[in-house]
Amino acid sequence: MRNLFLTFIIVLPNILYSQIEGYVYGAIDGKDKTPLYAADVFFKKSGKGKTTCDQGRFFFELPPKLPDTLIIRAMGYHPDTIPIAKLDKDVYLEITLFPTSELDEVVIKKKRDNSMFLRLDARNTEVLNAGELRKAACCNLSESFETNATVDVNMNDGVSGTKRISMMGLDGAYTQIQFENFPILKNLALASGLNSIPGTWINSIQITKGTGTVVNGYESMVGLINLEYHKPDDMERFYFNAYASNQGRGEVNIHSGNQINEKWSTGVYAHASTAQFEMDRNNDGFRDIPIGEEYVFMNRWKYQGKNNISQFGIKANHSEKIGGTIGFDPRGATQDNYGVTIRNNKVELYGKNGWTFEDHPYRTFGMIYYAKYQELSAIYGRRNLNAEEYRGYLNLLYEDILGSTIHGIKAGASFVFDDLNQTLLDNIPAGVMQNDLIRTEIVPGAYTEYTYSGLRTTLVAGGRLDYHNMFGWQGTPRFNMKYRINEDMDLRATVGRGFRVPNYAVDNLSLLATNIPWNVQNDLLPETSWNAGLSWYYEFKIANKKASFNIDYFHTYFTNQLIADRDEDPTQIIFKNLSGVSFSNVVQADFRIEPVRGLEIKTAYKFLDVRATMGGMIMEQMMVPRHRGFINAGYVTRNKRWEFDITGSVFGRQRLAPVVLPDMSISQDNRSGIMHNVNAQITHVFKRFDFYLGGENITDFRLMNPIIDVENPFSQHFDATRVWAPIVGINVYAGIRIKLD
Amino acid sequence: MKRSKNRKMVILAMGLVLFSSCAVFKGGQNETAEIKTNAECGMCKDKIEGELNYVKGIRFAELDVDSKVLTVKFNTNKIDSATIKKKISEIGYSADEVPADPTAQQKLPDCCQPGGMSK
Numbered sequence: 001m002r003n004l005f006l007t008f009i010i011v012l013p014n015i016l017y018s019q020i021e022g023y024v025y026g027a028i029d030g031k032d033k034t035p036l037y038a039a040d041v042f043f044k045k046s047g048k049g050k051t052t053c054d055q056g057r058f059f060f061e062l063p064p065k066l067p068d069t070l071i072i073r074a075m076g077y078h079p080d081t082i083p084i085a086k087l088d089k090d091v092y093l094e095i096t097l098f099p100t101s102e103l104d105e106v107v108i109k110k111k112r113d114n115s116m117f118l119r120l121d122a123r124n125t126e127v128l129n130a131g132e133l134r135k136a137a138c139c140n141l142s143e144s145f146e147t148n149a150t151v152d153v154n155m156n157d158g159v160s161g162t163k164r165i166s167m168m169g170l171d172g173a174y175t176q177i178q179f180e181n182f183p184i185l186k187n188l189a190l191a192s193g194l195n196s197i198p199g200t201w202i203n204s205i206q207i208t209k210g211t212g213t214v215v216n217g218y219e220s221m222v223g224l225i226n227l228e229y230h231k232p233d234d235m236e237r238f239y240f241n242a243y244a245s246n247q248g249r250g251e252v253n254i255h256s257g258n259q260i261n262e263k264w265s266t267g268v269y270a271h272a273s274t275a276q277f278e279m280d281r282n283n284d285g286f287r288d289i290p291i292g293e294e295y296v297f298m299n300r301w302k303y304q305g306k307n308n309i310s311q312f313g314i315k316a317n318h319s320e321k322i323g324g325t326i327g328f329d330p331r332g333a334t335q336d337n338y339g340v341t342i343r344n345n346k347v348e349l350y351g352k353n354g355w356t357f358e359d360h361p362y363r364t365f366g367m368i369y370y371a372k373y374q375e376l377s378a379i380y381g382r383r384n385l386n387a388e389e390y391r392g393y394l395n396l397l398y399e400d401i402l403g404s405t406i407h408g409i410k411a412g413a414s415f416v417f418d419d420l421n422q423t424l425l426d427n428i429p430a431g432v433m434q435n436d437l438i439r440t441e442i443v444p445g446a447y448t449e450y451t452y453s454g455l456r457t458t459l460v461a462g463g464r465l466d467y468h469n470m471f472g473w474q475g476t477p478r479f480n481m482k483y484r485i486n487e488d489m490d491l492r493a494t495v496g497r498g499f500r501v502p503n504y505a506v507d508n509l510s511l512l513a514t515n516i517p518w519n520v521q522n523d524l525l526p527e528t529s530w531n532a533g534l535s536w537y538y539e540f541k542i543a544n545k546k547a548s549f550n551i552d553y554f555h556t557y558f559t560n561q562l563i564a565d566r567d568e569d570p571t572q573i574i575f576k577n578l579s580g581v582s583f584s585n586v587v588q589a590d591f592r593i594e595p596v597r598g599l600e601i602k603t604a605y606k607f608l609d610v611r612a613t614m615g616g617m618i619m620e621q622m623m624v625p626r627h628r629g630f631i632n633a634g635y636v637t638r639n640k641r642w643e644f645d646i647t648g649s650v651f652g653r654q655r656l657a658p659v660v661l662p663d664m665s666i667s668q669d670n671r672s673g674i675m676h677n678v679n680a681q682i683t684h685v686f687k688r689f690d691f692y693l694g695g696e697n698i699t700d701f702r703l704m705n706p707i708i709d710v711e712n713p714f715s716q717h718f719d720a721t722r723v724w725a726p727i728v729g730i731n732v733y734a735g736i737r738i739k740l741d
Numbered sequence: 742m743k744r745s746k747n748r749k750m751v752i753l754a755m756g757l758v759l760f761s762s763c764a765v766f767k768g769g770q771n772e773t774a775e776i777k778t779n780a781e782c783g784m785c786k787d788k789i790e791g792e793l794n795y796v797k798g799i800r801f802a803e804l805d806v807d808s809k810v811l812t813v814k815f816n817t818n819k820i821d822s823a824t825i826k827k828k829i830s831e832i833g834y835s836a837d838e839v840p841a842d843p844t845a846q847q848k849l850p851d852c853c854q855p856g857g858m859s860k
Contacts, residue, residue: 023783057782638814639794639801687795 020070020084022093023056026077033096033234039074044081069455072097078362079405083455085487122451122458122482124209124492124535124552126150133202134692135634135645135681141194141202141227143696146679147647149590149604149630150207151175151225154623157510158706158720158727159323159340159380161290164193167209167223168554168586169610169624173500173507174529176212176220179227182350182368183217187418188376188389191506192344196317197227198271198296200241200253200737204228209554210533211478211496214447214462215397215410218476221498221529222556222584232257232267232302236739243735247289247728248277251735263305269298278326281729282702284710286720288728290323290340307358312351319344325713330379338381338713340513346374362401362408369394380512381713385505387422387437408451410462416443424505429716430517430572441501442469447476458482471526474499488539492552495532502527502562504575511564511573513720516659521576528559547593558582558612566622566657567615570666571716580613584621598638604630620655623724625675627652643683651675654724662709662717672724676701689738696731703727770817771800776826778809779835784850792832796820811836 024041025033035056042049046063049071066085070093073079077097128148135147142163145151152169156162165172172193177185185193205227212224230236235257243251251273259265274293281288300313322330324339352368370393378385397412418441426433449462460480467473478496485491504520511518535552561582565574588606595601606628610621620626629650636643654672661667681694703725709717780789786804789811793802798819804811813825826836833845846854 057784637801638803639799640790641794 020062020093021057021059022095024052024058024072024074025056025094025096026074027096027098036074036077036097039072039077039097041070041072043084044069044071067455081405081453121208122460122480122492123212123494124533126207128205128207130203133199133205134643134683134690135632135647136199136679136694141197141199144199144202144205146649146677146696147632147645148207149588149602149606149628149649150209150223152628152651155723155726157513158703158723159286159290159513160342160510161321161323162192162195162342162510166624167207168556169584169608169621170222170556171507173502174221174498174527174556175223175225176217177225177227178216179350180229181216181226181352182370183219183393184348184370186219186391187420187503188374188387188506189346189372190503191342191376191378191509192319196294196296196319196344196346198253198269200239201229201255201269201271201298202227203230209535209552210480210494211498211531212480213460214449214464214476214478215412216395217414217416218445218464218466218474218498219500221500221527222531222554229269229298229300230255230257230267232300233259233265233304235267236741238738238740240738241735243733245731245733247275247279247731248291249273249275249733263303265302265304267298267300267302269296269300271296279728280326282704282706282727284705284707285325286338286707286710287323287326287328290321292319292321294319307356309354310351311353312349315346315348315350317344317346317348324381338718339379340381341377341379343377344374346372348372360400362399362405364397364399366397366399367395368397376506378509378512381515381718382427383512383515384425384427385422385509385512386425387420387506389421390417390419392417406453408453409448410451411446411448413444413446414466415445416441420503422503422505424518426517428515428517429714430515433517435505435518435520437503437505439470443467456484468501468526471501474526474528490537492535492537493533495530497528497530499526499528504562504564507562508564508575511721514659515714515716515718516566516570517572519572519574521574523577524562524575525560525577527561529556529561530559531556542593545593545595547591549592550590551588553585553587555586556584561612563612563614565614566659567617567619569615570658570660578613580616581618582612583610585609599633599635602630602632606630622655622657625652625654641685643685644681645683646680647678649677651677656722656724657719659708659719659722660717662712662715672722675725677726688740689736691734691736693732693734695733697726697728698730700730701725702729771814772817772822773812773814774822774825776811776813776822776829776836778804778811778829779841780804780806780809780811781854782806785834788849789829789832789834793825793828796825796828799825 024036024039026036027033036052039052041052041058043063045068046065048063050058050060052058067083070082070084071079072095074097080097132147133144136143142153142165145153145165152166153163154166156164167175173190176183205225208224212220237256239255241253253271255269257267272295275291278291279288295318298313298315303310321342325337328337328339330339330341350370354364354366357363372391374389376387393416395412395414397410399410401408420437420439422437424435443466445464445466447462447464449460452459463477465475476497480494483491504524533552533554535550537550539548541547558578561578563576563578565576568574586608588604590604592602608624608626610624611618612621632647634645652674656670656672658670659667678698679696680698681692683690683692706723706727708719709715712718780786783806786806789804790802793799798816800814802811802813826839829836830839830842831845833841833849835841
């Protein structure tokens with residue numbers, strides 16, 4: 001059932017006789033859909049069925065005996081099955097079949113809901129689609145998660161203005177980010193993370209909790225976020241977005257899709273943004289947010305042949321952020337001012353090919369390849385990081401069934417090449433020191449994954465074996481299971497292993513925003529972890545209003561982790577292998593309801609218990625709240641021309657790093673306050689354009705004195721890492737989107 | 742946390758926008774009409790609603806696919822039900838006594854043609 005997009009669009013009341021109705025679409029690539037003409041839709045036992053008409057529509061009476069299995073079949077697509085019970089009689093089905101050459105994983109969506117849980121997936125997966133992404137129009141992809149409780153967005157430090165995501169209280173580095181199933185944001189790319197991905201380019205996001213699949217690698221240790229961009233054959237001919245905010249940020253996004261002929265299509269994407277106001281609302285002499293600029297460009301091509309699909313593209317990225325004291329100019333003659341300059345240049349090439357076999361409709365062969373060159377320069381005062389990386393990735397995937405579509409099998413081989421040349425040169429009060437990280441990683445690997453799709457049980461069991469040229473063999477077993485208790489309830493379980501090779505400097509770049517010396521031990525090992533989770537999903541009605549509830553518990557246990565230890569000795573940061581324990585226990589409960597037509601309310605509560613051995617004791621992880629609350633309300637008027645959205649978040653107290661204060665005493669108060677954040681947005685929809693106005697951090701919550709010893713930025717006490725809330729305060733923005741088909 | 746004047750201004754501004762957007766919905770006399778159409782499916786629903794919701798004077802248009810009844814709320818100063826029916830006809834569907842415009846109907850996808858459901 002993994003190839004099925006099933007949608008219960010509208011519950012149709014008052015049906016006198018039992019009937020089944022819906023649409024069948026073909027997904028060409030992830031989320032692209034075309035109505036499928038002449039697809040067979042019929043019941044397995046009774047044989048009853050129809051073929052779809054040319055809008056992909058089908059409609060017929062249900063067989064008297066239920067449950068039965070509905071089979072959906074079309075030439076060139078993976079057939080699919082879906083169990084239909086008596087209770088399903090009044091739903092609309094929207095079924096998307098995947099072409100036999102498709103490499104993408106399942107996506108299931110529920111129309112009119114902007115975010116939802118994937119009920120058919122064996123994994124705990126939530127999808128955010130374009131409607132949800134519109135709710136937080138501000139800036140870039142990291143903000144897109146602010147209308148969602150699973151992924152948290154945190155400030156990095158007080159001077160660089162960058163944000164990072166985290167899942168289950170663990171840094172975003174432990175979550176694998178994929179661009180249409182290409183693992184991206186590895187190594188140096190983690191420095192800018194999701195900040196370098198323009199929000200409007202994204203069509204949908206799938207967030208999976210747990211280790212997920214083995215197909216795309218071993219690095220998803222706690223979660224997986226897959227980004228689907230707009231596809232060249234299914235995007236607007238012209239899309240224009242302009243955005244401006246009171247913080248002096250301006251942004252332009254343009255994309256354009258063009259179907260050249262029946263087989264070829266191409267898409268061009270461009271993003272430019274700039275921030276040029278020097279803001280210092282707390283008068284500490286430092287910019288509250290850095291100034292800077294960013295350019296991103298992408299061109300992609302798609303070829304749709306009879307038995308193969310090819311896609312390839314190029315992406316280029318340049319960004320520069322300049323923070324630090326007011327008036328700091330990195331190109332200036334003297335460098336007596338404290339400044340932060342982060343420059344990033346990246347070029348990526350990617351492609352995928354899929355082949356199908358006419359006489360074996362379930363058999364596909366796919367190949368995906370990716371190459372990257374990136375250079376990163378990060379200067380924090382008199383600490384200077386320079387790095388250069390070449391990366392290559394190849395994945396070959398074979399997919400087939402064993403006997404029937406109930407048993408599916410995937411097998412493949414992958415190859416990762418990563419060449420890193422990095423130097424960190426410090427000229428701080430503790431002395432002049434240099435830390436180099438020069439390494440070439442070569443990781444060939446092989447994997448297999450078995451899928452069982454029964455009527456009630458879906459099971460995915462996979463394993464991979466990789467040989468790392470520096471760290472030897474790594475085995476990665478992963479297991480996901482879903483059991484459908486009844487029509488309204490699902491139970492899911494997952495357990496899996498993950499590993500990654502850390503880059504102590506890029507993973508902890510924000511720890512350069514202090515003059516405390518780094519003590520990097522030289523036997524750093526890969527990080528390895530086990531993650532297990534249980535979740536229960538329940539869909540029900542309260543006073544005839546649709547509602548759903550999900551609760552899950554995830555436990556992550558590190559068998560090794562790179563620890564940035566600030567507890568051992570507050571005058572240095574020690575980077576070392578874990579000696580002791582490191583774990584995370586997270587319970588999250590989500591409740592959603594639509595109390596009146598057009599209004600959707602989502603609430604969530606998360607309890608995080610994230611601890612590790614630091615300074616010889618089991619300590620709470622820094623910058624992780626124990627409690628997190630979330631509420632989001634979205635209202636769409638009946639004519640669908642006005643959209644209102646408001647989100648409130650509360651983050652509990654977090655542990656801060658102990659530091660030596662300018663009076664030479666060690667900081668005693670190492671707890672943050674309770675932080676809250678409120679965002680709101682109004683969108684007015686016209687036929688060809690939308691206009692939006694929004695505010696981030698509307699209550700203007702901000703830290704007044706985020707930096708320690710701010711008067712002496714080159715002293716040993718200067719520290720801008722204890723930043724647990726925004727410095728910049730309220731951000732009001734407005735924008736326009738113009739679409740031409 | 743210190744709060745700024747700026748913040749109050751912004752809340753005021755957003756409140757104003759909210760207020761003015763509500764004001765757009767007020768004024769003039771509202772009337773709700775139920776119009777029987779020959780719309781066949783969810784695609785017809787999207788098409789009719791997608792067109793009518795952008796017509797001046799129409800507050801909202803909502804089609805119930807089962808009963809084929811379109812509920813339209815509109816401002817009587819700006820539009821009347823005869824004009825709305827004409828619009829529906831121009832999209833390609835019948836509206837009560839007004840038959841569908843034949844050329845527009847022909848352009849509709851097969852499923853949306855009369856009887857397209859039972860094909």
